[in-house]
Amino acid sequence: MLFSDLLAWQTDRMSAIRGARERARVEVTAAIKKEARRQLAADGAAKLSLRAVARELGMASSALYRYFPSRDDLLTALIVDAYDAVGERAEAARATPAGSTGPHTARFAEVACAVRDWALAHPHEYALIYGSPVPGYTAPQDTVGPASRVGFVFLGLVRAAYLADGLAVGRMPGELRPEAERMAAELAPDLPPASVAALIAAWAQLFGLISFEVFGQFHRVVEARDAFFRHSAGELARSVGLSDGPATGTGDTHDRTH
Amino acid sequence: MLFSDLLAWQTDRMSAIRGARERARVEVTAAIKKEARRQLAADGAAKLSLRAVARELGMASSALYRYFPSRDDLLTALIVDAYDAVGERAEAARATPAGSTGPHTARFAEVACAVRDWALAHPHEYALIYGSPVPGYTAPQDTVGPASRVGFVFLGLVRAAYLADGLAVGRMPGELRPEAERMAAELAPDLPPASVAALIAAWAQLFGLISFEVFGQFHRVVEARDAFFRHSAGELARSVGLSDGPATGTGDTHDRTH
């Protein structure tokens, strides 16, 4: 077969459902994922069983392998869906009035809270993507795209803030400068390298806060978790250089005690 | 037969152990945990199999249940050991010259780097304790003690810095004040509540940085990871209020607090 034919066949396959067989395939695939997601939410990734999914769907377990070559492939599909779900939530929060107006730090916190809310509502799916990677050690290539959606939301938010009011760029040791410039060149060439590096650190730290809460590490340590997280997210936004007010007036008043 | 050959019958001088039976029990228990830890490090918690452990030790799988009532109990023992291992590393780093002298931010970073080093050297054990909680949703009571060792190291470090040079206490919204005071009352009544709250946030954020690195989230994003982490840890220390300058009191403040 010529490559152009293969390409045409693929594009055709993607654009429209060809026949009853293909329609059945996408329906069954969706049903499998739906039931798997239900079991995942109920008992966690460790308890997810192909046979149980097939049983619940009234089909033989061996038939399930026509749709997902292995259990890990099913989990990978769920991982992609989870990344997309939390990414969509972040993007939606960004588009919200509270996420697109007001102080930049508040917008940042708004998106952060949306991610946290999703994580608390879907702890097992969160654990699947931000907890220990349960399939192989290296994530499949399909996951890298959806995995970066949340990060890109924050990146866009910081870019908008930079273009509107600038960023308070903090200090950075010289040995980290080439790394920061490399990051900026790959992710956001129009932003100050120090801010890009700070954003990546804040990104990881944000998920540290969320993971500790979802995974129970804050048990009997943090009680007022909503307020604690919102404040921490605001501090994180400030660490990236986002300003507190509409006009750049960083009242950075650190008073020395004792 | 097979198994009793495996038991070492050397004359030992552990008079605390009552008889041969009790000695055999602690030895077998240790052997099981050792082999389990080996398999954990090799293939991860998901692949850890009681039967494989028993097989490798030359004993029947059913005999293993005399020592650990279930697979989850074995995992819990490994969790406790992992918490103790990383806690010990943190305490050791704190006792090191680099961890007990110099600027407070550098001491903080020293302990943080020690934790990170351990995590990178034992990714599966790290995932067991700071990744998704694989057994039940609530950690057994045995784990809460060892789990807090690392946190207490940072707490002691901040207390020493506070007593020597004070802390730069940042702003805190009023709605978070009662929560901060509750945290301080429970963890460190002698420290400013705002600093205790900031330390808890920094604690979670620190493990966010480590988790993202161990779990591969920094793949193709952060390259110079040593420098990146060290700098981020320093910034985290600064966010708690630790000072950059030379400490007035050279790190002889050994305050074992409990």
Add this chain to the structure above:
DNA sequence: CCAAAGCAAGAGCACTGCTCTCGTTGTTGT
């Protein structure tokens, strides 16, 4: 219209966690 490909179902393999029973062996009270 017929070969080819896709599909569902069943049997089966190797493995798992866990339970039960059955001899054996070390401990302990008398």
Add this chain to the structure above:
DNA sequence: ACAACAACGAGAGCAGTGCTCTTGCTTTGG
């Protein structure tokens, strides 16, 4: 010293798992 007792190891067995192979049946495309 001896017997009752508790701890122990081994083996069989149960229910469940991921996954493969074979066997028919149905849809598809030349």
